[in-house]
Amino acid sequence: MSRTAFGATALGTAFVLGILPAAAATTVDLTDATGTKYQAEVTHRVLQAKTATTPEIDQPVVTIYKVTPSGRNKVWTAPPTIVPVVERLSKSTMGWAPLQLTVTSLSAARLIPGAGQQLVFAVHEASADCGSADVAVIGLGGGRPADVALVQNPCSLAVTVTATRLILSGPGYKRSDPLCCPSTPKAQASLAYSDGAWRLSPHVFTLTVPPNH
Numbered sequence: 001m002s003r004t005a006f007g008a009t010a011l012g013t014a015f016v017l018g019i020l021p022a023a024a025a026t027t028v029d030l031t032d033a034t035g036t037k038y039q040a041e042v043t044h045r046v047l048q049a050k051t052a053t054t055p056e057i058d059q060p061v062v063t064i065y066k067v068t069p070s071g072r073n074k075v076w077t078a079p080p081t082i083v084p085v086v087e088r089l090s091k092s093t094m095g096w097a098p099l100q101l102t103v104t105s106l107s108a109a110r111l112i113p114g115a116g117q118q119l120v121f122a123v124h125e126a127s128a129d130c131g132s133a134d135v136a137v138i139g140l141g142g143g144r145p146a147d148v149a150l151v152q153n154p155c156s157l158a159v160t161v162t163a164t165r166l167i168l169s170g171p172g173y174k175r176s177d178p179l180c181c182p183s184t185p186k187a188q189a190s191l192a193y194s195d196g197a198w199r200l201s202p203h204v205f206t207l208t209v210p211p212n213h
Contacts, residue, residue: 026106030064032116032140037067038075040119040138042103047086047096054093059086060103062121064138064145076145082136084125098125109137109161112193116140118148120166122159130179133157135168137191149198151191152206154179165192172204 030038043061050056062083065072083103089095105122112118119138125131133156137149151157157170172187187204200207 028106028108028119029067030108030117030119030140032142033114034116034142036140036143038064038140038145039067039072040064040106040108040121042106042121047088048093055099057086057096057099058101060101060123062103062106064119064140066143075143076138078136078138082134082147082150083123097127098131099127100131101125105135105159107159107161109166110163111137111165111191112139112148119145120159120161122157124156130155133170135159135166135191137166147210149191149193150208151200152208155182157205165190168200168205170205 027039027041030040032038041063043063045059045061046056047059048054048057060083062078063074064076066075084098084101086101087097089097102124103121104124105120107120108117109120110117117140119136119140121136121138123134123136125133131154133153135151135157136147138145139148151166151168153170154173155171157168160167160169167188167190169186169188171182172184173182177183184204189200189202189204191198191200191207193199198207198209
C-alpha cells in the first residue's frame with residue numbers, strides 16, 4: 001500500500017492544507033544502553049514562502065546527534081522512506097508532492113529492554129486527500145541509529161508514549177473502506193516489544209519491522 005493511495009475519495013486540497021500546521025523546531029534528549037547521550041532534532045526548511053495566495057511548503061528534517069564534550073556530531077538523518085522528500089512537480093504554487101508534510105510527537109521511549117531509549121515521532125503527508133500517517137521508532141544502535149519499527153495508517157495516526165509501550169489511535173480501515181468512511185472511526189492499539197519481537201494489538205493498523213528487528 002502506498003503512503004497516499006488508500007481508498008478512492010478525494011477530500012479536497014483546501015481541507016488537506018489545514019490538517020496540521022507546520023511545527024517549530026523541536027529537540028529531545030536520549031541515552032543508549034551504555035549511557036552515551038544523544039539529541040534528536042526536527043527542523044524545517046521552507047521551500048515556498050507563504051503569501052496571501054501561496055501556501056507555505058516545508059521540508060521537515062529529523063536528525064540525531066551524538067552529544068560529546070566538544071559538541072554535537074550528526075549520526076543519522078531520517079531517510080525518505082521515513083520522512084519523504086518534498087518535490088516540485090510543476091511551476092504552479094500547488095505543484096508540490098506532498099503538499100503538506102509534518103513531523104510531530106518527537107519523544108524518547110524505553111520500549112526495548114536493555115537497549116536504552118528509542119526515538120519516536122509521527123509523520124503525516126497529504127496532497128489531494130487526507131493522505132497517510134506513520135509512527136516511527138528509531139533505535140540508537142550504539143551510535144548507528146536505524147528504524148526498528150514503523151506503524152502506518154491512512155489519514156491520521158496519533159501516538160502516546162507510556163512506560164513500556166506506545167498507544168496508537170486513529171481511524172480503523174478495512175481494505176474496502178473509502179477514506180471518508182473507516183469501519184472504526186476511533187480505533188486504538190498498543191505497540192510493545194517482548195520476547196524479541198514487536199507486537200501490535202489489535203492489528204487495526206499496519207506494522208512493518210525491518211529484518212533482524
